[in-house]
Amino acid sequence: MRRSLKVGTAAAALIGLFVLAGCTTDPGVTAPSESASDPGAGSTNEWFDQKVYDKQFAERTVVPAGPEDEVYLQHINAEMVDTSAYASAGAKKACFANASISNPWRQTGWITMNQQLKVLQESGAISTMETRDAQDSDDTQIADIDYFINEGNCDVFLISPNSTAAMTPAVERACATDKPVIVFDRGVETDCQVTFIHPIGGFAWGIDTAEFLIDNLKKGDKVVGLRILPGVDVLEQRWAGAEKLFAEAGIEAVDYFTGADPAKIKSIISDELAKGDVQGIWMDAGDGAVAAIEAFEDAGADYPVMTGEDEMSFLRKWKATGLTGLAPVYSNFQWRTPLLAAAMIFKGEEVPKEWVLPQNPINAEELDRYLTENEGMPDGHYAKFGGENLPGYPEVWQKRLIP
Amino acid sequence: MKNTLRTLVSPRGAVFLLLAILLVAIIILNPAFAEPGQFMRFLQRVAPVAIIAIGQYFVIVAGEFDLSQGSLITAQVVIAGNLVGQDDSRTIPVMLLMFVFGAVIGLINGLITTLLKVPSFIVTLGMMLALLGGILWWTGGAATGNPADSFRNIGRGGLRDVPLLDFVPWSVLVLAGWLALAIWITKRPLGKQMIAVGDNPVAARFAGVRTWWVTTQSFIISSLSATVAGILLVGYAGVHPSVGRGYEFIAITAVVLGGVVLGGGRGWVVAAVAGAFVLEALFLLLNIAGVPSTLRNSVQGVIIIAAVAYAGVSFRARRARPRAAASPQASPDPGKEPEPPVAPAQSDSHVLRGEGSNANQGG
Numbered sequence: 001m002r003r004s005l006k007v008g009t010a011a012a013a014l015i016g017l018f019v020l021a022g023c024t025t026d027p028g029v030t031a032p033s034e035s036a037s038d039p040g041a042g043s044t045n046e047w048f049d050q051k052v053y054d055k056q057f058a059e060r061t062v063v064p065a066g067p068e069d070e071v072y073l074q075h076i077n078a079e080m081v082d083t084s085a086y087a088s089a090g091a092k093k094a095c096f097a098n099a100s101i102s103n104p105w106r107q108t109g110w111i112t113m114n115q116q117l118k119v120l121q122e123s124g125a126i127s128t129m130e131t132r133d134a135q136d137s138d139d140t141q142i143a144d145i146d147y148f149i150n151e152g153n154c155d156v157f158l159i160s161p162n163s164t165a166a167m168t169p170a171v172e173r174a175c176a177t178d179k180p181v182i183v184f185d186r187g188v189e190t191d192c193q194v195t196f197i198h199p200i201g202g203f204a205w206g207i208d209t210a211e212f213l214i215d216n217l218k219k220g221d222k223v224v225g226l227r228i229l230p231g232v233d234v235l236e237q238r239w240a241g242a243e244k245l246f247a248e249a250g251i252e253a254v255d256y257f258t259g260a261d262p263a264k265i266k267s268i269i270s271d272e273l274a275k276g277d278v279q280g281i282w283m284d285a286g287d288g289a290v291a292a293i294e295a296f297e298d299a300g301a302d303y304p305v306m307t308g309e310d311e312m313s314f315l316r317k318w319k320a321t322g323l324t325g326l327a328p329v330y331s332n333f334q335w336r337t338p339l340l341a342a343a344m345i346f347k348g349e350e351v352p353k354e355w356v357l358p359q360n361p362i363n364a365e366e367l368d369r370y371l372t373e374n375e376g377m378p379d380g381h382y383a384k385f386g387g388e389n390l391p392g393y394p395e396v397w398q399k400r401l402i403p
Numbered sequence: 404m405k406n407t408l409r410t411l412v413s414p415r416g417a418v419f420l421l422l423a424i425l426l427v428a429i430i431i432l433n434p435a436f437a438e439p440g441q442f443m444r445f446l447q448r449v450a451p452v453a454i455i456a457i458g459q460y461f462v463i464v465a466g467e468f469d470l471s472q473g474s475l476i477t478a479q480v481v482i483a484g485n486l487v488g489q490d491d492s493r494t495i496p497v498m499l500l501m502f503v504f505g506a507v508i509g510l511i512n513g514l515i516t517t518l519l520k521v522p523s524f525i526v527t528l529g530m531m532l533a534l535l536g537g538i539l540w541w542t543g544g545a546a547t548g549n550p551a552d553s554f555r556n557i558g559r560g561g562l563r564d565v566p567l568l569d570f571v572p573w574s575v576l577v578l579a580g581w582l583a584l585a586i587w588i589t590k591r592p593l594g595k596q597m598i599a600v601g602d603n604p605v606a607a608r609f610a611g612v613r614t615w616w617v618t619t620q621s622f623i624i625s626s627l628s629a630t631v632a633g634i635l636l637v638g639y640a641g642v643h644p645s646v647g648r649g650y651e652f653i654a655i656t657a658v659v660l661g662g663v664v665l666g667g668g669r670g671w672v673v674a675a676v677a678g679a680f681v682l683e684a685l686f687l688l689l690n691i692a693g694v695p696s697t698l699r700n701s702v703q704g705v706i707i708i709a710a711v712a713y714a715g716v717s718f719r720a721r722r723a724r725p726r727a728a729a730s731p732q733a734s735p736d737p738g739k740e741p742e743p744p745v746a747p748a749q750s751d752s753h754v755l756r757g758e759g760s761n762a763n764q765g766g
Contacts, residue, residue, distance in 0.1 A: 101544070102544075103544070104544055104545045107543060107544040107545065108545075111543075227696070230696075230697060254693065255696050256690075256696050257696050257699075259645065259648070260643075260645050261640075261643075261645045261646065261648060262640035262641050262643045262645070262646060263451075263636060263639060263640035263646055265640075266639060266640055267448055267686065267687075267690075268690060270444060270448070271687055271690035271691055272690070274433065274435050274436060274441055274444075274691070275433055275435070275691055287643075287645075288643065288645075290549070290641055291640050291641055291643075294559075294641065298444075298559065299444075313546075313548070378542075378543075378545045378546065378547045378548065379545060379546050379547060379548045379549075379642075380543075380544060380545020380546060380644075381545065399543070400542065400543025400544070400545055401543065402539075402543045402544065
């Protein structure tokens with residue numbers, strides 16, 4: 001008696017779950033039509049920030065100031081700050097608190113940064129750089145920064161924050177040492193640093209990609225958004241910006257988190273193609289783009305209009321298939337700028353308070369040029385890595401020698 | 404008829420029942436999946452997961468864990484990408500090298516676990532980190548590129564224009580072969596010894612089983628399974644340092660869903676494969692149902708827990724009945740039950756008692 005009761009309960013719970021899963025499908029199915037009728041629906045995304053969106057929208061078309069042939073020294077709408085207080089002769093020790101080198105984009109940048117270091121060591125600006133890798137952990141990075149403050153004997157702090165809010169107090173402690181602090185890539189909620197270096201940002205990515213897809217698709221077409229993971233502001237802003245524009249243009253957009261795992265990406269696209277036609281693919285990072293394209297090949301479907309990234313695997317597949325594509329760029333050359341900024345600060349030269357680097361997508365006309373320039377680079381290399389004039393080019397990047 | 408029904412509600416059949424429910428739900432939501440071509444593509448996708456579940460089955464049934472499967476897949480994928488390159492003639496030699504490499508990893512896992520008496524959880528966790536670190540060091544975190552198409556064809560291609568079935572992927576044939584091999588092993592003395600070792604290593608040793616070698620062989624089978632899965636994934640997904648990530652836990656979940664007891668001594672390899680099918684069917688169902696991306700993992704997790712809990716509850720309930728009829732000591736023949744869970748090695752009362760307590764852990 002009790003047995004059948006227990007079994008019955010478990011079975012009922014299981015069936016209930018399926019009913020529940022069935023119910024959850026309904027909002028998912030109706031959502032696109034709702035947002036299509038209400039253009040403002042995209043702004044319900046909690047990551048959407050109209051002010052930042054507008055700022056980045058405008059920055060995309062600004063002609064950057066700075067040396068024309070050194071893109072990593074250019075800046076957009078900069079407010080320059082005086083650094084003469086930090087001016088001092090001799091080779092300085094840099095201390096670098098790095099969030100991680102856990103993805104190909106960060107690895108490529110890290111290789112470039114080390115080659116830049118060699119140049120500055122040669123010229124006598126920097127003596128050594130001590131680096132601590134936080135391996136994607138806030139706690140570790142806070143400890144790393146405190147170690148640098150107390151025992152690092154540092155002349156300048158370079159910080160690539162793991163997350164925005166958690167790292168703010170540690171950055172403020174570094175500022176309190178009265179030594180220059182340079183923050184790059186992800187930001188912090190303080191302006192105590194001398195300069196904050198970053199490309200235009202996630203919304204600009206979202207705008208560039210969404211506008212491209214909207215131009216090449218028609219109302220009612222479907223775009224599948226492939227996203228790496230939730231909760232990281234630079235990635236969330238890419239989707240928040242794109243989602244808003246898709247909703248306004250009447251493009252149906254669904255998103256998935258893939259962890260950049262190509263097997264998962266391929267399965268997701270195959271399922272979407274089995275459900276119905278997919279006209280566009282949007283990615284918040286190009287890692288795994290090839291698997292998405294191959295899913296179309298294997299299903300015998302027409303190639304989609306697609307935005308990937310300036311990762312070589314996507315550029316090569318784009319060329320080989322001839323699809324209608326765009327490679328948005330999250331300027332990898334920004335990894336050169338912090339050390340160069342440090343050298344400028346010790347010379348007492350002006351630097352931008354917020355150093356916004358250019359962020360231009362690679363379009364179809366430029367594709368061949370970037371493929372030729374990066375011939376022999378591995379698939380995980382980023383075309384706009386900006387290290388062509390550094391020692392060791394191209395072998396160091398081809399062999400991917402991570403220090 | 405009544406018997407079939409009872410089998411489905413039994414723990415051994417629960418996973419098949421769940422699979423049937425999922426497939427029906429999928430077809431109701433999207434009838435296109437009932438087409439043979441689509442179904443074959445589903446099988447193609449399940450094949451690598453099912454194959455590592457087979458490998459994990461042998462390790463778990465022998466009372467151990469293999470956490471190094473996923474990273475071994477990653478290593479094999481990268482080896483294929485870097486060593487084959489665009490040279491078709493290297494396909495066969497590199498594949499042989501991969502099997503040797505897989506066997507060596509399994510041998511190391513097995514020997515450290517059995518001879519040095521380090522818990523397999525730690526040994527294989529260490530192996531996982533060692534392999535991942537080795538890959539990062541070798542590749543600098545980025546794959547050089549995909550290998551020649553002749554290599555990728557195994558996981559990507561298949562027989563086209565087959566009557567009735569439309570498309571038969573090679574991976575489905577590989578899965579069928581690997582499963583047949585696995586079933587054959589479970590029927591051999593080796594398979595029975597693995598269950599005996601997992602159930603009660605002391606008793607197995609007294610019975611004359613070379614327990615260290617039996618356990619080591621289970622690790623070798625697991626690593627070879629990961630190698631086969633890796634070969635298929637090179638074709639299906641391509642070469643990327645994230646291919647294989649998390650597969651060890653998918654395999655363990657599949658095996659547990661298939662009613663195999665963690666801690667060893669009870670289980671059926673076919674049910675473990677069915678567990679892998681359930682996991683992929685669940686993923687497919689969530690995809691076609693359009694569950695919001697943020698909710699997806701939670702729904703998946705809850706269904707998996709409910710399914711395992713269901714199997715556990717119904718299993719305990721079933722055990723309670725024969726025990727009420729006769730005390731375990733006096734009932735040396737559990738074979739009288741309608742469906743004995745993997746019959747061999749369980750025909751003495753020590754085993755029976757061990758099994759009861761294991762079932763509690765499993766539930």
